[in-house]
Amino acid sequence: MWLENKRVKEVLSTQSASGVIYEDLAKIPLNKFQTTVMEKKDSINKLNYQIVTVKEKKLTPAQVIANNTEILSLIFGNIVDFKERKNVELSCRKFYEVCNHRTIRSYFPFEEMNYSHFCTRHDEGNLRIDMYGQEMTINIPKEFSFNEINMDIFTKVFRKCLSKVNSLNIQNISLHHVDFFMSLNCFKKIENVNMEYETLVNGGDIIFSKCSTLNPVNLTISNVFLIEENIKNVGQYTLPESIKTIHLSSMSFEWLLKKMGSIKIGIFDNLIYNESLSCLMNEKNKLELYLKLITYFKNISYEVYNFETIPNNEIFNKILLKNNIASFVTITFNDNNIYERFSRLSKDERSREAEGYIQNLKNPTRRFLAQPGIHLNIKKLKILDIHEKRINCPFFPLEIKK
Incomplete structure (x- = not known):
């Protein structure tokens, strides 16, 4: 690493004495610097309170620089690698003081x-x-x-x-x-x-x-x-x-919608919603914002609970169809009664319970995956029983039928 700095040259010019001119001091390899201290304190250095004087001896350029805190701070400030900077700091007491003193701002x-x-x-x-x-x-x-x-x-x-x-x-x-x-x-x-x-x-x-x-x-x-505090929406700009x-x-739907500005429909690739869509569909205001937002994306990723259709499914289905929005769907399971009771039922009771559940799903409008906006544009489907809600309840082919 070579040091080339206008400020270094300026500082060095003030260090010349007895007609000695240090023409090449602005280009000195870091590995040539030594920790030898000099007899002369530099005017800006508040750290050199311990000085070993060298009488009647011509000082080398390396010694001049090694005792000048301002130059050292410039050098250390240009060492980017954190481990290397730590090594410099620990190499000697002088370097440690330069690196950590509050008056030095380059490190x-x-x-x-x-x-x-x-x-x-x-x-x-x-x-x-x-x-x-x-x-x-x-x-x-x-x-x-x-x-x-x-x-x-x-x-x-x-x-x-x-x-x-x-x-x-x-x-x-x-x-x-x-x-x-x-x-x-x-x-x-x-x-x-x-x-x-x-x-x-x-x-x-x-x-x-x-x-x-x-x-x-x-x-x-x-x-x-x-945080529940409202967003200020400072300045009108597009992302x-x-x-x-x-x-x-x-919580960020409204903020993001205001940043769309004049952006074209379908300009972004993917919108990944981090919460359950099943819950969102019951919140009217947030649902309206979400349904506007998804039109700016080619693909959307979301999670739903169970295989039954979600609330307000019809309008969601229409927007997906109209805008040809692809879906990455994850189906998980919550506290559905049939899953909770299944382990406690007798064999005959399980059959009756399953029959009633299947009978309800025979109507395509009640099956989430049977909606045209979903199954025609679905790119990826994941079914995860991460909470082991269905550990005692079998899956039925009708649940995933289009």
């Missing part, structure tokens, strides 16, 4: 949590950055502000780290944080964005509008902490057309 210490997982916190507002393999997670509390004191260090951290990951998890950023990220121009490699609901509430989602290089392929809106797949819960 940002990451704590190694475990293999390939690094974490750092900032004292102000409990800001946190996590690096795990190709993923970066940021949590910037609403009360935190970027300012002249911390701007330089965070600019370097985000530019270097974001250029090396393809997944960005945004636990929280607010509207007033977005301007800082606008100038970074460092999102080109990001393919996956996971944005938590709190960011939407605080207006941080406008980062999609203001940061032109943020063009992910996959977007997930999660609600880890079940990047680079997005192909969107994962979300019902």
